[in-house]
Amino acid sequence: MLSRKSLLITTFMTLIMSGAVQAETIQVTIKHHAFAPADIHAKVGDTIKWVNEDSVGHTVTAKGGWDLTLPPNKAASEVVKKAGEFNYHCSIHPSMKGHITVAAK
Numbered sequence: 001m002l003s004r005k006s007l008l009i010t011t012f013m014t015l016i017m018s019g020a021v022q023a024e025t026i027q028v029t030i031k032h033h034a035f036a037p038a039d040i041h042a043k044v045g046d047t048i049k050w051v052n053e054d055s056v057g058h059t060v061t062a063k064g065g066w067d068l069t070l071p072p073n074k075a076a077s078e079v080v081k082k083a084g085e086f087n088y089h090c091s092i093h094p095s096m097k098g099h100i101t102v103a104a105k
């Protein structure tokens with residue numbers, strides 16, 4: 001007979017395998033005026049979280065897409081909704097650039 005604990009584990013594993021816990025969070029750190037990693041791969045439904053570790057503010061700006069403002073030592077995130085290739089930059093420091101490749105689910 002299954003114990004309560006193994007029943008819980010079985011339920012959890014089933015959830016994972018059924019895809020209910022499939023979406024991932026991908027973290028991009030902003031440090032020394034650069035996105036790291038600058039080039040990431042994600043799937044539709046994933047969350048991208050930018051963490052600003054600089055002492056100045058930055059933005060995550062994509063044409064026709066996101067425009068997130070990140071004050072010093074703050075984070076902001078966005079759920080990826082469509083597949084494709086996306087370039088983004090910081091509107092305060094245009095030399096800061098990032099790239100995201102999003103695969104369909």
Ligand SMILES: [Cu+2]
Nearest residue numbers: 058090092093
């Ligand atoms: Cu910046």
